[in-house]
Amino acid sequence: MRVLQLIDSLEAGGAERMAVTLANTLSETIERSYLCATRQEGLLKTSLKPEVSYVFLNKRRKIDMSAIFKLYSYIKKEQIDIIHAHSTSFFMTTLMKWIRPNLKIVWHDHYGNSSYLEKRQYGVLKFCSGYFSLILSVNSVLESWAKHHLKCPEVIYLPNFAVQDRDTLPVTHLKGQSGKRVLCLANLRPQKDHQTLINAFRIVHDDYPEWTLHCVGQDFKDRYSKSIYALVEELGLNDHIYFYGSCPDTDHVIQQADIGVLSSASEGLPLALLEYGLGSLPVVATDVGDCNSALPKACHDFLVAPAEPQLMAERLKVLMGDAAQRNQLSDLMFQHVTAHFSAVAVTDKLKVLYSQL
Structure with a gap:
């Protein structure tokens, strides 16, 4: 079995990390495991195991003949059986299916705004879904949506999973006092609602001024991230809230923290919560998407409504x-x-699904 994970970029987002993790984990148990980044490389490239064969397309536009030919030639040369496409990479995958009809297509839906599915633009996706052999959804809401709105007859819920990477060199050192650090693993995107977290931390600061908040995730240097920095400045928390951008050594970062937090307005099944769990962090998170499934019932008191900084x-x-x-x-x-979210359990199920194609 030869399986190619297809993803638009290798920046440190949830879908991207899952694509890399699947490629790495599968490389241990199938004939050949591949990963292709279509548009952009990034921090996660260094996380790929040597056993994973890698190709970068450098795609510049929606219909990029050079990228299309490069991927087609690679698939043909390597005799790849299955393309496992993540998120928005489904269009390129459909083009490959037209050229090589015997390819089996798996599409993995990581859509983070699952609380706002009524706003999802899916016309092209619906058309392409007729060429998919299998859709994998990261939570039950997305599974139900795909069954009702897309054309693929086979839709399965497959939870995310996290693994610890002990081989990455520790390079990120969190500021603040040891034993009093709160960690937020989330790219600076509106969906992650850092405003709620920062406003909550302002309330916390009155009673626990020695605690600090550490935000790790990609900064897109857009209007949203500028508004976040402005809010921190306005609240006078520059010496208590720190931003690090994307970090390659997530496990090392988690080891330095004492509480994990996620303030998202919407989620699928966030990888950050699973990474907090593997790193033995207690968690406070918003009760959106499938966040409740990532926490044991005894921890559900620490799930709060979104956009409620006081709570x-x-x-x-x-x-x-x-x-x-x-x-x-x-x-x-x-x-x-x-x-419940081990790599072995999830990849064993995935290999069965692959073999049934």
């Missing part, structure tokens, strides 16, 4: 003021994630 602040203060409870919940998070 988020109250939950954060509970954990900040009780080290024993932090330790207890961190153990529960680790046990839950390793039991």
Whole structure:
């Protein structure tokens, strides 16, 4: 079995990290594992294992004949059986299916705005879905949506999973006082609603001024990120909230933190929560998408409504003021994630699905 993971970029987003993780994990158990980035390389390229064959298309426009021919030639040369396309890379995959009809196409839906599916533009996706053999959805809402709106007859819920990368060199050192750090793993995008988190931290700061917030994720240097920095400045929190951009050593970053937080307005099944769990962090998160499935029931008191900074602040203060409870919940998070979102369980299921194609 020869499987190519197809993704638009290798920047450190959730879909991108999942594509790399799948390529790496599958390289241990199938004949050949491949990964193709269509538009842009990025930080995650260094995370690919040597066993994964890699190709970059440098695609510049929607119909880029040079990129199309390069991918077609690569698929033909390597005799690839299955293209596993992630998120917006489905159009290029459909073109390959037209050229090589025997290819099997799997499309992986990581759509983060699953709370706002009524606004999703999906005309081209609906047309292309008629060429898919299988759709994988990262949460139950997306699974139901695909069954009702797309043409592919086979739709399966497949949860995300996280793995720890012990081989990456530790290069990121968090500021602030050890034992009093809150970590947010999220790219600076509106969906992640950093405003709610920052406003919550302003409330927290009055009672716990020694605690600091550390935001790790790609900065797109757009209007949204500028508004975030302006809010931190306005609230006088420059010495208590720190931004690091994308970091290659996520595991090392998590090891330096004491609480994980996610303030998203909408989610699928966020990889960040699974990484917090593997890193034994207690979590405060918004109750959106399938976030509740990433936390054991004993931790559900720490799920709050989105866009409610006061509620988020109250939950954060509970954990900040009780080290024993932090330790207890961190153990529960680790046990839950390793039991339900392990790489072995998910990739074994995926290989069965591949073989059935």
